[in-house]
Amino acid sequence: MLTIRMQRTGRKGHAMFRVVVQDARLTPTSGKVVAAIGSYDPHAKVATLDKEKAGFYLEHGARPSDRAARLLQREGVKLPAWVKLAEGKAGKLRNPEKLRRNQPKEEKPTVEKAPEAAVEAEPKEEA
Numbered sequence: 001m002l003t004i005r006m007q008r009t010g011r012k013g014h015a016m017f018r019v020v021v022q023d024a025r026l027t028p029t030s031g032k033v034v035a036a037i038g039s040y041d042p043h044a045k046v047a048t049l050d051k052e053k054a055g056f057y058l059e060h061g062a063r064p065s066d067r068a069a070r071l072l073q074r075e076g077v078k079l080p081a082w083v084k085l086a087e088g089k090a091g092k093l094r095n096p097e098k099l100r101r102n103q104p105k106e107e108k109p110t111v112e113k114a115p116e117a118a119v120e121a122e123p124k125e126e127a
Contacts, residue, residue: 002034002062004054004072016041019049019068020055040071049075058083 003024010016019038026032035057038049054077058064064072064079066086075077096102 002057002060004037004057004062004064004068006040006065006068006071007033014043019047019054019071021053021062024063047075049073049077050076051077 001022001024004019004021005028006017007020007022007028008015008017015099017034017040019040020033021035021037022030022033023029035053037057038047040047043118049072054072058072058077058080064083069079069083069085073085079085093099
């Protein structure tokens with residue numbers, strides 16, 4: 001069975017990815033690739049894909065990984081009906097009671113202003 005997945009390339013700290021078609025039993029680092037159908041730069045969010053090749057392999061049963069399926073869909077490749085995209089994961093908060101939005105609302109103290117007329121009525125002393 002074939003799978004469409006992303007193969008990491010690039011230097012340490014600056015990842016680049018190839019979108020490859022590979023035998024599902026092999027690891028992406030094995031180097032044995034059936035076809036390279038594009039690349040993805042996560043820093044610039046730029047993908048270059050051969051949409052015809054991707055569509056061909058999808059029609060013939062290649063299963064995309066979750067990340068590759070989202071990338072293919074975003075680039076406009078029509079995914080078959082059997083491809084199910086995973087829903088986004090909801091993050092779990094460790095200490096939700098410490099969040100500012102969950103704190104009780106504090107009432108702002110009202111400052112009483114002195115009447116302005118009384119301030120002006122006082123005589124000013126000149127030296």
